[in-house]
Structures are given as structure tokens and as C-alpha cells.
Amino acid sequence: MSPLRAAVLIALAGFVVLYLRSPRDPRLAFRYLRWVLLLGASLLVLAPFAWLVCAVFKDKSVLNEYVFLPPPSTWDTTLNLDNFRRLFKGEDTVQGKVFFWQYVLNSVFFASAVTVVQLVLCSAAGYALAKFEFYGKRALMGFMLGSMMVPAVLLFAPIYEMMVKFGLINTYHGVVVPSLVSAYGIFLFRQAIVSVPNEMIDAGRVDGASELGIYLRLVMPLVRPMSAAFCLITFLTQWNAFFQPSIFLQSQDMLTLPVVLNLYLGLYQNDYGVFLAGTAVAIIPPAILFFALEKEFISGLTSGAVKG
Amino acid sequence: MQDKSRRFTPLWFLLPYLVYALVFTVYPMFNAGTLAFYQTNGPASKSFVGFDNFRFLFSDEMFHKALWNTTVFALFSVFLQLPLSMGLALLLNSSQGRAKAIVRLVLFSPNLVGQIFVGILFYVLLTPRYGLVNRILHELVGWGLDEQWLGNPALVMPAIVLTSLWIWVGFNMIYFLAALQGVDKSLEEAARIDGATPFQVFWNVTLPSMRQVVVFVVVTSIIGSYQLFELPLALLASSDGRGPDNAGLTVVTYLYEVGFNAGDLGLGSAIGWLVALIIFVLSMLQIRASRVTEDA
Structure with missing residues (x-):
């Protein structure tokens, strides 16, 4: 199972657990669900920005290899300002x-x-x-x-x-x-x-x-x-x-x-x-x-x- | 009480706008009316053709396609995007404090980015196998890793709608949120005590009391949808905003192409008039409909 799907399932399972603990008064469960949904929406909105910030510093050769940033141990070869250098060279x-x-x-x-x-x-x-x-x-x-x-x-x-x-x-x-x-x-x-x-x-x-x-x-x-x-x-x-x-x-x-x-x-x-x-x-x-x-x-x- | 010496004061303050309105609103509108009856080749040469431009458009399959695509987009805006905005506004409205302000800011933020820039960004996010959208979909539902969003006629409109959701869901949410804050809490409370379900409270109490803003948002969404242009132009840059099988062609893209790339400003004006007419009729219907529900 992919980590992303697992995270979503765990978040939803949290709601079910909270709801079953006090089905008479589900306010806490719904409050939890509300914040899960808002957090999810916020992450979806922010993801393209985060991706862009990572992408512009990545070397051409690894742009598609990693979704966001490459592992820190490889940074001196995988991250550079090459894209900006080419952009501003005239x-x-x-x-x-x-x-x-x-x-x-x-x-x-x-x-x-x-x-x-x-x-x-x-x-x-x-x-x-x-x-x-x-x-x-x-x-x-x-x-x-x-x-x-x-x-x-x-x-x-x-x-x-x-x-x-x-x-x-x-x-x-x-x-x-x-x-x-x-x-x-x-x-x-x-x-x-x-x-x-x-x-x-x-x-x-x-x-x-x-x-x-x-x-x-x-x-x-x-x-x-x-x-x-x-x-x-x-x-x-x-x-x-x-x-x-x-x-x-x-x-x-x-x-x-x-x-x-x-x-x-x-x-x-x-x-x-x-x-x-x-x-x-x-x-x-x-x-x-x-x-x-x-x-x-x-x-x-x-x-x-x-x-x- | 104003004395005579101040009679012309407002005129001086308004003069720049009056001149501007004459030159850039009244005259062009008048001119658009006549231009639509000419065939032009660049701004220099034009010849009178009567209703030929309109006759051509009524039988032009490309224009029909553009009109259809734009209408589909407008329907998605009203029936998918606005409910999502409303849902988020409701979720956020019952929250308090700093977290609420931050979420509001985050959800709104894509609206700062111009449509051309968003188009460029999503052009890359929607690439098969490596694009972020494809990867997220694959992780979540196990589908979509190799989909050619911008190369498959069936997926072009969904891709445009998806991108537009990213831009505008938070934007319209701001309006709904502002309107929700003006809703009388005691009315909702009374309905709840009378045993109404949360959905009934929303549908029968909350929504009617924010009618004015809802009408405003629906009308501006329709007007905006029919002017969709820059987003598909950038997303579908490799085909000049048309997309495969013209699946992403909008009326304004068509106007841009015919009027400014091909140089027939007359035909471009005719398209402009038809778009204006559609927008006008839809807005009037919407405003009329809201008045009817108000009286009922």
C-alpha cells in the first residue's frame, strides 16, 4: 500500500474511532473530521507550490527522479542554480x-x-x-x-x-x-x-x-x-x-x-x-x-x- | 446645502473618468457594433459584409465546438466548483482562531498567481508518469499514472477543470465565508431546536439568508467562465490553446485566433457580441430566478 493512501486511511480511521467512543455526543469526532478535511485541502493547495520551489533548484538530470527534493546526501550534485543561470543569461x-x-x-x-x-x-x-x-x-x-x-x-x-x-x-x-x-x-x-x-x-x-x-x-x-x-x-x-x-x-x-x-x-x-x-x-x-x-x-x- | 461656486466641483473630479469612458467604453462598444458587420484584414482594410459574419458563425462547426466546450466549463464552475467552495466555507466557518486565518490564507493563495503562470505550472504537473497530479492520483486511487491529460481529447476538459478548481475554489470560498458571518445565528439555532437536520438548516435557513452573495458569486462565475482563455492557452501551448481534437478550444481563444492572429477583427467582434449576449441573458435569468425565490 502506498504511504499516501495509508495516511488517508489512518486519518479516516481516527474519525471512526472517535465516533465509536462516544456515539451519543459525536462533537469531538466531527471536530476532528473537520480539521482533517481542512488540512487535506490545504495540503492539496500547497503541494504545487512546494513542488515548484523544489523543482527550480533540481538539476535537469534528476527533475523527474524525485517528486520533491532528492535525499540530502546527494544535494551537492543534484541541487544547483543552473535553471536560474540559464534563465538570466540573456x-x-x-x-x-x-x-x-x-x-x-x-x-x-x-x-x-x-x-x-x-x-x-x-x-x-x-x-x-x-x-x-x-x-x-x-x-x-x-x-x-x-x-x-x-x-x-x-x-x-x-x-x-x-x-x-x-x-x-x-x-x-x-x-x-x-x-x-x-x-x-x-x-x-x-x-x-x-x-x-x-x-x-x-x-x-x-x-x-x-x-x-x-x-x-x-x-x-x-x-x-x-x-x-x-x-x-x-x-x-x-x-x-x-x-x-x-x-x-x-x-x-x-x-x-x-x-x-x-x-x-x-x-x-x-x-x-x-x-x-x-x-x-x-x-x-x-x-x-x-x-x-x-x-x-x-x-x-x-x-x-x-x-x- | 451646496452654494453655486461648488456646482462644477464634482465635474472636475469625474472628468478623467468621463473622458476615459467615452474613448474606451462608449466608442468601442459602438464600434464593436459596426465592426461586426465588416470583414477586415488587419486594421487597415475592411469591407462591409452585412450579417455574413453571424451567418458564418451559426454554421461554423469550430465555433460550435468552442461554445460547447466553454459551456461545459461554465457548468462545472457552477455545479462543482461553487459547491466545493461552499463546503470549505462551512467547514471553516465553524472554526476559530489563528488556524482558521491560516487555512483561509492558504486556500486563497493560488488566486494570486496569474492564469498564464498557473497554466505553465500545471502543464508540467500533468505530465504522464512524472507529473505531481498523476503521481498523487496513482498513490490515492491507483489510476492515472500514465494518463496524457493534455494529449487525450477526453481528458483535456477535466484537466482544465481540475486546474481551475485549484485557482478558484478558495477565491469563492472567501465570499461565502464573509456571507456566512452575516447569517443570523439565532435563526439557525431555532431551526435546530425544532429538530431540523444539519442539511435542512443549511438549505432552508443559512442558504436563503446569504442569497445576495450566492447570486453575485454565481453570476461572476458564469461571466468569468465564458471568458476562459489564458489558462487553456498556456496548458495547451503546443497546440495554441486548442488541444487535441480542439477539446480545449474556448470562445475567447477562438476570438483571439480569428481576430488577432488571423487579423479578421470583424469576425472577432461578431464572436465578442455573441459572447456578450450569452453572458447577459444568463446573468439576467440568474438574477430573475433569485427574485422569484425571494418572493415565494
Whole structure:
């Protein structure tokens, strides 16, 4: 019997034993079962990550020999940084020699640029919708909700055509400009800013603050947790974005990580080490950001759905 | 009370969005409407063809295949993935403390990884004989060691569904978990005292009181499923996201291929409109259905 199957059977046998000991009051047994199931699910979710971390350090010759890590006594021959060395050694392209660092920097640049611009524009619009009454507000919000229902794929072809007309294909602007504001982000900020007390804003006005000053110095500091969540969500979305960069960019030295790694998949075929190392590099920045801002992230994510 | 000098203030704050919406939402939508009636060859040349694009799609077997595959995927999302998410949310909801926070974090974590990266990872995890998935299945149930997940037409969709479970089960669980925390505990307690089984309590008390979130999650899952593209593109990279016998071809993959690789943006727009229409109808049906149960 395989060790894995044995472990599962033993875990389930534990439940049966606990249940039979006190069938009248099976609370303990069910509590045990609950944690076994949650632990099992967690292990299944973590296994691919653990596998990836092990795989990128394994020498090509032993990649398939061991499931996770080889035995420690063989480590000086079986584990090395060869995959990363090959990943970062650079490749010859039409644009000259391009190093993998370039793609990392491109991704950081695109994701950061979009995040910063969206933070400013979405929060400004969210503030206007939360704290001002004006003609056509209801219609505007209805339009925004409707525009969120329009699937992005519908707009790619006409936007592409437009970008060609404006000469924005294969430029840095071309990737950033179509995602400068999002209706989703505006709603998130509106929801957060609505709970800022009106008295504070009026007090600011009485003290002679300008409208811009009220937005920047009074409102924005109060919605800082929301802003953090928003930045994280936006950064991750852009970091992982594939469709737009893949149709708007052509020069090799301008590509982002998802586009390049998808190309590597075809290029390196069965030589897994290189594109797995690239994938590991691409996962690190979002992981760091997420662990730093985990609480804000989850509350930002669910605030739209639960508060309704 | 606002005085006159502030009448235009909201306009200034909204101006960037208004310009953006005109250029990148209203105009492209209008344009997508007209583009669908043209045949184009790259963005430069186009000629009016009337309803020919739609007529072509209605008889195009490749498009039917793509639509079928995508629909199968959407069904799995709603009827397999969401119940699993709900199950995990229920298990986690009755737990407390640090362990709960850690499990929640772990189950959610795959969602941070972009679909392309997940596709690359599972492309290797699903290799016959050596892939982690094949090995785990073999250890657990004694089957699957030599299965060619991505080379066998019958197994391509299961492979995509499996990978999508890894990404999204934890993601949707977060929503259900948040909704469960808002459910009135005294109602559940009352039902339990009246002798309802745990399943009856869940079905008749818990689920109805989180209806709003369930509808939200189902609708967004359907919308997301019909836009499935990057995951199969990476998983099935050796056949440009089609898979053997086109078993992994989705409508958006088809749109990408026709519109951007082959350069017929007109036909691409027509596909886009059909996808948008399907998503719209399904979302409306879903929202309508939830209203009906609310009234009953």
C-alpha cells in the first residue's frame, strides 16, 4: 500500500474511532473530521507550490527522479542554480541582447504605472459620487454598473483598431492607457468614502480648505486601508495581465512576464527548468505584497459583494 | 446645502473618468457594433459584409465546438466548483482562531498567481508518469499514472477543470465565508431546536439568508467562465490553446485566433457580441430566478 493512501486511511480511521467512543455526543469526532478535511485541502493547495520551489533548484538530470527534493546526501550534485543561470543569461533578439531582468522591470513598470494612475483617478471619481449631488448622477452610476457587465473581450477588437489608428501599438502608453480608470475601482472608493462624516468635510470648507485640499488631506487619509487593498488588487491584476500586453506589444524588449513565459513554454518544450524558474520569479512579488497586506486585501475584495 | 461656486466641483473630479469612458467604453462598444458587420484584414482594410459574419458563425462547426466546450466549463464552475467552495466555507466557518486565518490564507493563495503562470505550472504537473497530479492520483486511487491529460481529447476538459478548481475554489470560498458571518445565528439555532437536520438548516435557513452573495458569486462565475482563455492557452501551448481534437478550444481563444492572429477583427467582434449576449441573458435569468425565490 502506498504511504499516501495509508495516511488517508489512518486519518479516516481516527474519525471512526472517535465516533465509536462516544456515539451519543459525536462533537469531538466531527471536530476532528473537520480539521482533517481542512488540512487535506490545504495540503492539496500547497503541494504545487512546494513542488515548484523544489523543482527550480533540481538539476535537469534528476527533475523527474524525485517528486520533491532528492535525499540530502546527494544535494551537492543534484541541487544547483543552473535553471536560474540559464534563465538570466540573456537571449539574442531583433532588438539585440535582451536579459530576463528586462521583462521583470517591464512588468513592474506597467503594473506600478497603472496602479498609481488608477489610485488617483478612481478615488477622485469615487469622492465625487459619494459626497456631491449633481444632475445626472443616477444615470452616470447606472451607466457605470452597466459597463462593468460588458465582457472585456467584446471591446478588445475595437480598442485594438483604435490603438492602431492612434499609433499606440508597441508603445508603453499603448498598454497603460486602456486601463487608466476602472468603474469597479470607482465603486470601491465611493463605498469607502460614503462613510466619511459630512461634518468633517463641511468643517474643512468653513476653515477655508479648497475642494482639492479636502479630497487630498481630509478624505484620502481616512480611506487608507481601502486604498491599500485597491492598490494591491490593481497591481496584481496588471502584473498577471496577458491579453492586452500580448496584442499591444511586439518588440521583444518591451514584453511583460506573462507574455514572455507563455512564449518560453513553446520555445523550451520539454526543458522545464527554465520556464519553471521564470514562473517562480514571477510569483515572488505578488506573494510578498499579499502577505504584507493580507487583511486589507480580503476585506477590500468582499466589501463590494457583502455590503451590496 | 451646496452654494453655486461648488456646482462644477464634482465635474472636475469625474472628468478623467468621463473622458476615459467615452474613448474606451462608449466608442468601442459602438464600434464593436459596426465592426461586426465588416470583414477586415488587419486594421487597415475592411469591407462591409452585412450579417455574413453571424451567418458564418451559426454554421461554423469550430465555433460550435468552442461554445460547447466553454459551456461545459461554465457548468462545472457552477455545479462543482461553487459547491466545493461552499463546503470549505462551512467547514471553516465553524472554526476559530489563528488556524482558521491560516487555512483561509492558504486556500486563497493560488488566486494570486496569474492564469498564464498557473497554466505553465500545471502543464508540467500533468505530465504522464512524472507529473505531481498523476503521481498523487496513482498513490490515492491507483489510476492515472500514465494518463496524457493534455494529449487525450477526453481528458483535456477535466484537466482544465481540475486546474481551475485549484485557482478558484478558495477565491469563492472567501465570499461565502464573509456571507456566512452575516447569517443570523439565532435563526439557525431555532431551526435546530425544532429538530431540523444539519442539511435542512443549511438549505432552508443559512442558504436563503446569504442569497445576495450566492447570486453575485454565481453570476461572476458564469461571466468569468465564458471568458476562459489564458489558462487553456498556456496548458495547451503546443497546440495554441486548442488541444487535441480542439477539446480545449474556448470562445475567447477562438476570438483571439480569428481576430488577432488571423487579423479578421470583424469576425472577432461578431464572436465578442455573441459572447456578450450569452453572458447577459444568463446573468439576467440568474438574477430573475433569485427574485422569484425571494418572493415565494
